[in-house]
Amino acid sequence: MTNSYRITLLPGDGIGPEIIAVAVEILKAVGKQCDIEFTFTEALMGGAAIEATGEPLPQATLETCRESDAVLLAAIGGYKWDHLPRHQRPETGLLGLRAGLELFANLRPAKILPQLVDASPLKGEIVEGVDIMVVRELTGGVYFGEPKGIFRTETGQQRGVNTMAYTDAEVDRIAKVAFEIAQKRNRQLCSVDKANVLEVSQLWRDRVSALSSSYPEIELSHLYVDNAAMQLVRAPKQFDTIVTGNLFGDILSDAAAMLTGSIGMLPSASMGEGKPAVFEPVHGSAPDIAGEDKANPLAQVLSAAMMLRYGLDEATAADKIEQAVFQVLDQGYRTGDIMSDGMTFVGCQQMGEALLKALS
Ligand code: NAD
Numbered sequence: 001m002t003n004s005y006r007i008t009l010l011p012g013d014g015i016g017p018e019i020i021a022v023a024v025e026i027l028k029a030v031g032k033q034c035d036i037e038f039t040f041t042e043a044l045m046g047g048a049a050i051e052a053t054g055e056p057l058p059q060a061t062l063e064t065c066r067e068s069d070a071v072l073l074a075a076i077g078g079y080k081w082d083h084l085p086r087h088q089r090p091e092t093g094l095l096g097l098r099a100g101l102e103l104f105a106n107l108r109p110a111k112i113l114p115q116l117v118d119a120s121p122l123k124g125e126i127v128e129g130v131d132i133m134v135v136r137e138l139t140g141g142v143y144f145g146e147p148k149g150i151f152r153t154e155t156g157q158q159r160g161v162n163t164m165a166y167t168d169a170e171v172d173r174i175a176k177v178a179f180e181i182a183q184k185r186n187r188q189l190c191s192v193d194k195a196n197v198l199e200v201s202q203l204w205r206d207r208v209s210a211l212s213s214s215y216p217e218i219e220l221s222h223l224y225v226d227n228a229a230m231q232l233v234r235a236p237k238q239f240d241t242i243v244t245g246n247l248f249g250d251i252l253s254d255a256a257a258m259l260t261g262s263i264g265m266l267p268s269a270s271m272g273e274g275k276p277a278v279f280e281p282v283h284g285s286a287p288d289i290a291g292e293d294k295a296n297p298l299a300q301v302l303s304a305a306m307m308l309r310y311g312l313d314e315a316t317a318a319d320k321i322e323q324a325v326f327q328v329l330d331q332g333y334r335t336g337d338i339m340s341d342g343m344t345f346v347g348c349q350q351m352g353e354a355l356l357k358a359l360s
Helices: 016-034 047-053 059-066 090-100 114-119 168-183 199-214 225-234 246-260 298-311 315-330 348-359
Strands: 003-012 036-042 070-075 105-111 131-137 145-152 158-163 188-193 219-224 241-244 267-271 277-281
Touching (some): 003 016, 003 047, 016 036, 016 070, 016 298, 016 315, 016 348, 047 090, 059 090, 070 298, 105 168, 114 315, 131 246, 168 188, 168 241, 188 225, 188 246, 199 219, 219 225, 225 241, 267 298, 298 315
Parallel strands (some): 003 036, 003 070, 131 241, 188 241
Antiparallel strands (some): 105 267, 145 158, 267 277
């Protein structure tokens, strides 16, 4: 039986169109092999949308995304739009997309490929074999809690205030996503909080613990965030899936990403409940190399693999793409950002061709 999916493509700006073109070819090829049919619809976002419509996320784009099964985003932004007022900036489109699709879970994998161990700033023996997924709550916590602002006290001092708050429902829904992700991985979930100091973290810990009875096959552990940061650098192999709140996740996901040392290799996903999820590389639009066929398309291609695995439940197709990435790296193909001695230097398109060959 053929499975059919509607995919919205958001190429965006800079290197976006170059790298998403590679991912589309890979998806078409893997689709043929796995009996999956994709209908791709391209929509405007970021600087490209500002040029065409005056706004970074046109309503028509949001509607197209809502009507699809998954959204594959490349990258947005560039020098040209940096001076615009905040509401017209490309990044505002990204926040609008997250809000519009109610994407509350951010998934950031950090996997060390054996061929790129040397790219890590840490010693090979510490990072070899690392394969971590950080699940970060994206729409709550201290970034959104009320009250917030800078207020005057009675004595005339200024006082900056933010509020870290989570409801039980907010914790439950992100924990559920994390348990389900862990189920598709090595079935270990580490919840990170600061329950020794923060009441909001105590609630977080209580709810995550309570939910674990629904997932008896997942081994749940808890760490305080300071210890988690230390352990991520000291012994990252101990982690499989990590779940944490918005602030802690913001910091820990970047720390975990740096274990890999190569920004052109990192995919990510933002997911909601019963709505299409958005899959995109962690890197930006790299305007410094746009249009020069120098971009590494692998983070985008791995984002397409994440889309298959976590967005569409097509694990076999995802495996095939990841294996192809593995193979081209084994064959020594490298774009400029991951180039090292003795390897074969390729551009974005050539990397795409090598991937297609590996797939076939
Ligand atoms: P960037 O990630 O675009 O680039 C940082 C450096 O990494 C640059 O030297 C770039 O050439 C290189 N790089 C990034 N991706 C690469 C790839 N796939 N292959 C090879 N090299 C790659 O970050 P930046 O320079 O801080 O931002 C540039 C623009 O991107 C800005 O407008 C920023 O707002 C935007 N941005 C967008 C997103 C997004 O779309 N989610 C994320 C971050 C930054």
